[in-house]
Amino acid sequence: MSQGEIFIVVFITAIILVSAALIIAWLVSPRSTNEQKxxxxxxxxxxxxxxxxxxxxxxxxxxxxxxxFDVETVLLxxxxxxMKSLGVVGICSVLFFLFILVLGLAYAWKKGALEWx
Amino acid sequence: xxxxxxxxxxxxxxxxxxxxxxxxxxxxEYVLIGVCFLALYAVLALILILLERKICAYFQxxxxxxxxxxxxxxQPIADMVKILxxxxxxxxxxxxxxxxxxxxxxxxxSFCTFGALQxxxxxxxxxxxxxxxxxxxISSLGVVGILLAGWASNNKYTLIGAMRSGAQLVSYELxxxxxxxxxxxxxxxxxxxxxxEGQAKAxxxxxxxIPALIAFVIYLIAGHAETNRGPFDLPxxxxxxxxxxxxxxxxxxxxxxxxxxxxxxxxxxxxxTMVFLGGYQPFQINADWAxxxxxxxxxxxxxxxxxxxxxxxxxxxxxVRWTFPRLRIDQLLKLEWKILMPISLVNLLFMTVWVxxxx
Numbered sequence: 064m065s066q067g068e069i070f071i072v073v074f075i076t077a078i079i080l081v082s083a084a085l086i087i088a089w090l091v092s093p094r095s096t097n098e099q100k101x102x103x104x105x106x107x108x109x110x111x112x113x114x115x116x117x118x119x120x121x122x123x124x125x126x127x128x129x130x131x132f133d134v135e136t137v138l139l140x141x142x143x144x145x146m147k148s149l150g151v152v153g154i155c156s157v158l159f160f161l162f163i164l165v166l167g168l169a170y171a172w173k174k175g176a177l178e179w180x
Numbered sequence: 181x182x183x184x185x186x187x188x189x190x191x192x193x194x195x196x197x198x199x200x201x202x203x204x205x206x207x208x209e210y211v212l213i214g215v216c217f218l219a220l221y222a223v224l225a226l227i228l229i230l231l232e233r234k235i236c237a238y239f240q241x242x243x244x245x246x247x248x249x250x251x252x253x254x255q256p257i258a259d260m261v262k263i264l265x266x267x268x269x270x271x272x273x274x275x276x277x278x279x280x281x282x283x284x285x286x287x288x289x290s291f292c293t294f295g296a297l298q299x300x301x302x303x304x305x306x307x308x309x310x311x312x313x314x315x316x317x318i319s320s321l322g323v324v325g326i327l328l329a330g331w332a333s334n335n336k337y338t339l340i341g342a343m344r345s346g347a348q349l350v351s352y353e354l355x356x357x358x359x360x361x362x363x364x365x366x367x368x369x370x371x372x373x374x375x376x377e378g379q380a381k382a383x384x385x386x387x388x389x390i391p392a393l394i395a396f397v398i399y400l401i402a403g404h405a406e407t408n409r410g411p412f413d414l415p416x417x418x419x420x421x422x423x424x425x426x427x428x429x430x431x432x433x434x435x436x437x438x439x440x441x442x443x444x445x446x447x448x449x450x451x452x453t454m455v456f457l458g459g460y461q462p463f464q465i466n467a468d469w470a471x472x473x474x475x476x477x478x479x480x481x482x483x484x485x486x487x488x489x490x491x492x493x494x495x496x497x498x499x500v501r502w503t504f505p506r507l508r509i510d511q512l513l514k515l516e517w518k519i520l521m522p523i524s525l526v527n528l529l530f531m532t533v534w535v536x537x538x539x
Contacts, residue, residue, distance in 0.1 A: 072213050115331070132521075172518070
């Protein structure tokens, strides 16, 4: 049996697990509605306005930094696998690659992007 | 002895001998695989919930659940039945589709990662040749589910919880990824069975003691943060955000987030076990005088080694959870970006040099 087939089986099992539990719950759980029940749970008084609003820009900065380093990790994985056969040339090129990235991190650090204000 | 791979082979030959139709054999095998994973997933969740409640109770000088069954053994089953019987409350202002999709994505992320673990010699799930990479990739599906849940609920608590959780998970994923990358440099393979077989003589943590130990500690911290627990539980900080991103979920829909959280704890411990502590490999001493000791260790079945190590790490995670106070979000991000991240990058280079010198 190939690995891809097992993956598909596992994937479908996950969907079946969630759907089956939802269907069972839908069959056996009680249901009742009233106006207050459908309101967002906050602190007791009615919610003002929508909650789909602007949030702090700091999260966005960290997301961008994450993107940079995540792509870096993706690029480093193939190198890590064949590191032993690449030898010194491979290490030097990766050192250069890392140097540029660390430069980026240092720049972000110096600019204060890593501070939470 | 008590190895499971013979049982698997036995079932396979039994099926192909007794049923002539090829597609039926395949279908039965598929169903068996699905049922096995489902059962293991559910049973582990029950064990983890009971362990958590009992051990947390002992940490706080309480007794924990004692009423349902002896020593509270049936408590998690009672919990599960109760959660199934609870009403799923419909909130008017939610984004109806995304609200329902979020638990699916969270469970899918954790179940597909779970499906790639190697539980014992020859007994494991998906064993891709890019196995470790696959695990990192698919386990980050959980972030998407959490962000969707928080956003779709249309509630201020959930939005703040989801945003904090997103920032925390993506940040700590980096050092976790680089810590695993460090070990890939040592192993030279991404396939999980290869990585584990490479540790037959000595676990990786003993093969390259200094860099591997640093990577191990970094992975444990980052992994702990990725499960949203312990000192890093500010996405669902009860005292400030009610319950964080799953405030609006009720009944079994909440149960899915709960389930995924517990299983993620197990999965993080299992990945740490497979990559650093030799997975299902027994503890061996590489010396002539230790032959008898090695034989005794090898006598213990491989799956017992795997689960023993994993539950050891789970216990460590619970201990950490009840020892340290919750971090603030600026401390959390500082810990990751200014401390763990530079250390793990330097450690990667250190490991490279180590491998070049000693191999």
